[in-house]
Amino acid sequence: MTIAINAQGLRKRYGDVQAVDGVDLEVAEGEFFGILGPNGAGKTTTMEMIEGLREPDEGSAELLGVKSWPRDRGLLRRIGVQLQASAFFEKLTAREQIHTFGSLYGVSPERADEMLATVGLTDKAGTREDKLSGGQAQRLSIACALVHDPELVFLDEPTTGLDPQARRNLWDLLREINDAGRTVVLTTHYMDEAETLCDRVAVMDAGKVLKVGPPRELIAELGVESLEDVFLRLTGREYRE
Numbered sequence: 001m002t003i004a005i006n007a008q009g010l011r012k013r014y015g016d017v018q019a020v021d022g023v024d025l026e027v028a029e030g031e032f033f034g035i036l037g038p039n040g041a042g043k044t045t046t047m048e049m050i051e052g053l054r055e056p057d058e059g060s061a062e063l064l065g066v067k068s069w070p071r072d073r074g075l076l077r078r079i080g081v082q083l084q085a086s087a088f089f090e091k092l093t094a095r096e097q098i099h100t101f102g103s104l105y106g107v108s109p110e111r112a113d114e115m116l117a118t119v120g121l122t123d124k125a126g127t128r129e130d131k132l133s134g135g136q137a138q139r140l141s142i143a144c145a146l147v148h149d150p151e152l153v154f155l156d157e158p159t160t161g162l163d164p165q166a167r168r169n170l171w172d173l174l175r176e177i178n179d180a181g182r183t184v185v186l187t188t189h190y191m192d193e194a195e196t197l198c199d200r201v202a203v204m205d206a207g208k209v210l211k212v213g214p215p216r217e218l219i220a221e222l223g224v225e226s227l228e229d230v231f232l233r234l235t236g237r238e239y240r241e
Helices: 043-051 094-103 109-118 134-146 164-179 191-197 215-221 227-235
Strands: 003-014 017-028 032-036 058-063 079-082 152-156 183-188 200-205 208-213
Touching: 003 043, 003 183, 017 043, 017 183, 017 208, 032 043, 032 191, 043 058, 043 152, 043 183, 079 134, 094 109, 094 134, 109 134, 134 152, 134 164, 164 183, 164 191, 183 191, 191 215, 191 227, 200 215, 200 227, 208 215, 208 227, 215 227
Parallel strands: 032 183, 032 200, 079 152, 152 183
Antiparallel strands: 003 017, 003 058, 200 208
């Protein structure tokens, strides 16, 4: 098994709050891995330290065999990051957005248009991003993260705020991304999403990883019926999205 991500002892504190408290994670190449937990569990901060967007107070992370901090310009071309809050250039159409992102990596307009088609937005190419629906905007954000054909993709709560049908449509896209051979790391607070998409999940709460494993195996190991029950068994309290 080739390791795509190796994070050891990650810690981050903000004032009196220990946001991440000694997180260790390994993710294999080609895996669809989920970081699962309620809001405030430390998922996003953990992801940002792994990606190299935020310096850890302690610990380190390697992506594809390269330390993610300090940031390595060569590594940036091998990873794709979709942030929780989509950041687009103002007043640009969907096609102009992805062409602009692509140009930062030397990607041709033709390749950028192909990625727009991959996420099903060709018919919205001339639409400004502020006129797209929530699901369409998320698809565009993911397309921008994939336009340079990264090996490793990070998606931070990509379906938050979407209606049920838009969420399921996006799930199909995420499966296709993984089926194409990319390693995908997803943070989510939706239990059904983690159980449906992920090969393995890390269950987080209060900045710590409580348990790691395939969703169905975690459920069977603890003798419960759902990931919500897994969380209850591990923490002693009910799960709240």
